[in-house]
Amino acid sequence: MAFVNALPTELPRHLLYFGRKAFIIPPAFSNVIKYHHSDAVKTRISEIAAKLGIKHDLSRVACVESVGSKSKRTLARCHALPRIMQVALGTKAHYVIEVITENFSRLPKAEQDKTLIHELMHIPKSFGGGFRHHDYVCRKNIDEMYRKLGE
Numbered sequence: 301m302a303f304v305n306a307l308p309t310e311l312p313r314h315l316l317y318f319g320r321k322a323f324i325i326p327p328a329f330s331n332v333i334k335y336h337h338s339d340a341v342k343t344r345i346s347e348i349a350a351k352l353g354i355k356h357d358l359s360r361v362a363c364v365e366s367v368g369s370k371s372k373r374t375l376a377r378c379h380a381l382p383r384i385m386q387v388a389l390g391t392k393a394h395y396v397i398e399v400i401t402e403n404f405s406r407l408p409k410a411e412q413d414k415t416l417i418h419e420l421m422h423i424p425k426s427f428g429g430g431f432r433h434h435d436y437v438c439r440k441n442i443d444e445m446y447r448k449l450g451e
């Protein structure tokens with residue numbers, strides 16, 4: 301999806317903001333995250349959505365793997381194209397499920413599946429550019445979905 305590449309993912313990482321002041325970080329201290337589309341994650345997300353009866357327009361859910369995140373704990377993230385960007389670009393809502401390769405790939409398959417269920421559950425039925433939060437995307441509901449996946 302074009303917008304994933306169009307977003308300025310690299311530039312802000314070279315700038316450190318303190319209130320309204322921005323400082324340029326020398327390249328040696330910046331860590332540029334690399335992103336690429338993941339067919340493997342897309343396939344798994346499609347299978348999980350089909351099995352769980354999640355009827356999102358998956359042509360508008362991009363699955364991306366990132367490499368080079370400094371986070372040691374984050375496994376995956378769900379991003380949305382905000383409504384103002386939808387209006388500005390004249391496009392419908394899109395979501396991105398990002399898998400943090402270094403952390404995600406270490407997980408056993410069951411935990412990977414639960415992580416993907418978690419991120420998929422953040423996308424609301426309304427598919428408008430907002431999110432469902434952790435009152436819904438919680439251990440209990442994820443486990444219930446995971447059980448359904450195994451049936």
Ligand SMILES: [Zn+2]
Nearest residue numbers: 418422434437
């Ligand atoms: Zn979450």
